[in-house]
Amino acid sequence: xxxxxxxxxxxxxxxxxxxxxxxxxxxxxxxxxxxxxxxxxxxxxxxxxxxxxxxxxxxxxxxxxxxx
Amino acid sequence: xxxxxxxxxxxxxxxxxxxxxxxxxxxxxxxxxxxxxxxxxxxxxxxxxxxxxxxxxxxxxxxxxxxxxxxxxxxxxxxxxxxxxxxxxxxxxxxxxxxxxxxxxxxxxxxxxxxxxxxxxxxxxxxxxxxxxxxxxxxxxxxxxxxxxxxxxxxxxxxxxxxxxxxxxxxxxxxxxxxxxxxxxxxxxxxxxxxxxxxxxxxxxxxxxxxxxxxxxxxxxxxxxxxxxxxxxxxxxxxxxxxxxxxxxxxxxxxxxxxxxxxxxxxxxxxxxxxxxxxxxxxxx
Numbered sequence: 001x002x003x004x005x006x007x008x009x010x011x012x013x014x015x016x017x018x019x020x021x022x023x024x025x026x027x028x029x030x031x032x033x034x035x036x037x038x039x040x041x042x043x044x045x046x047x048x049x050x051x052x053x054x055x056x057x058x059x060x061x062x063x064x065x066x067x068x
Numbered sequence: 069x070x071x072x073x074x075x076x077x078x079x080x081x082x083x084x085x086x087x088x089x090x091x092x093x094x095x096x097x098x099x100x101x102x103x104x105x106x107x108x109x110x111x112x113x114x115x116x117x118x119x120x121x122x123x124x125x126x127x128x129x130x131x132x133x134x135x136x137x138x139x140x141x142x143x144x145x146x147x148x149x150x151x152x153x154x155x156x157x158x159x160x161x162x163x164x165x166x167x168x169x170x171x172x173x174x175x176x177x178x179x180x181x182x183x184x185x186x187x188x189x190x191x192x193x194x195x196x197x198x199x200x201x202x203x204x205x206x207x208x209x210x211x212x213x214x215x216x217x218x219x220x221x222x223x224x225x226x227x228x229x230x231x232x233x234x235x236x237x238x239x240x241x242x243x244x245x246x247x248x249x250x251x252x253x254x255x256x257x258x259x260x261x262x263x264x265x266x267x268x269x270x271x272x273x274x275x276x277x278x279x280x281x282x283x284x285x286x287x288x289x290x291x292x293x294x295x296x297x298x299x300x301x302x303x304x305x306x307x308x309x310x311x312x313x314x315x316x317x318x319x320x321x322x323x324x325x326x327x328x329x330x331x332x333x334x335x336x337x338x339x340x341x342x343x344x345x346x347x348x349x350x351x352x353x
Contacts, residue, residue, distance in 0.1 A: 009316075010320075017306055021306065024303075029254070030282065033233065039346070040347055044343075046339075047339065050336055054332065057329070
């Protein structure tokens with residue numbers, strides 16, 4: 001497995017986890033809990049962005065592995 | 069022939085009157101009732117019985133009933149308004165143990181022996197008298213004890229643990245029927261519930277009880293106990309997933325040779341660790 005595909009895998013599971021977190025943040029009725037979830041969502045978003053940027057660089061550096 | 073019918077009608081009328089009076093006097097469990105109110109219950113019952121058996125005439129009977137109905141209500145009202153009257157009517161609570169020492173005079177005053185006190189404490193699961201810091205006999209005769217701080221049950225606060233606030237779960241299915249009111253109080257509807265049941269592969273008719281907790285997870289009990297249903301483990305799974313992502317991030321930071329990428333991975337992995345700490349009480353409990 002190339003580095004790029006490993007990063008892709010992590011990115012995918014992070015996106016999945018973000019979805020579940022989002023679901024809980026919508027479902028909860030408690031304000032404090034909701035703020036913790038929304039805060040987590042923001043952090044997850046920044047990390048997703050960073051990983052996506054990194055993935056672009058990796059694919060640029062190793063175009064032969066693109067798509068894996 | 070007249071007489072029995074007359075007795076029946078009179079008894080029914082009195083039954084409704086006494087029932088109404090007791091509702092008016094107050095809503096309290098009979099074992100928790102104040103001694104004075106207990107008296108008025110008994111008087112009401114006896115007078116009503118005497119009246120229905122025609123042992124006292126109706127007019128004077130009604131006067132007695134009315135007096136015993138109005139007086140307790142009036143006194144209750146006054147005792148709400150004035151602390152002095154409250155103490156006069158209901159008496160005052162008696163301190164039985166103070167600073168861990170039994171107050172013998174007070175014990176005599178409420179006519180209890182040491183053995184009685186110990187028995188009362190045992191009924192509260194306190195077997196060791198020295199565990200009690202403070203105990204008091206309330207005006208209704210109940211004894212309440214406050215344990216010494218090192219003998220009190222440990223709370224999350226004592227441990228310095230943060231716990232997620234949890235509202236009471238709502239029962240949404242009972243005996244295979246939807247309960248609409250609790251569902252709508254959660255902001256959910258029958259469609260949602262149907263989808264959740266389909267996800268678990270369970271028919272509505274097979275559900276005896278279903279509860280939704282404050283985070284929206286559904287817990288079921290089925291009529292058919294042979295069927296194993298998965299209890300929601302979404303939060304635990306989510307937490308495990310997040311932990312894996314965090315581990316991945318730190319692995320990447322170790323693997324890469326690129327300086328900026330290394331910094332980015334390290335920073336994010338640390339951010340993620342803080343995030344996990346914060347989410348822990350909400351996802352694992």
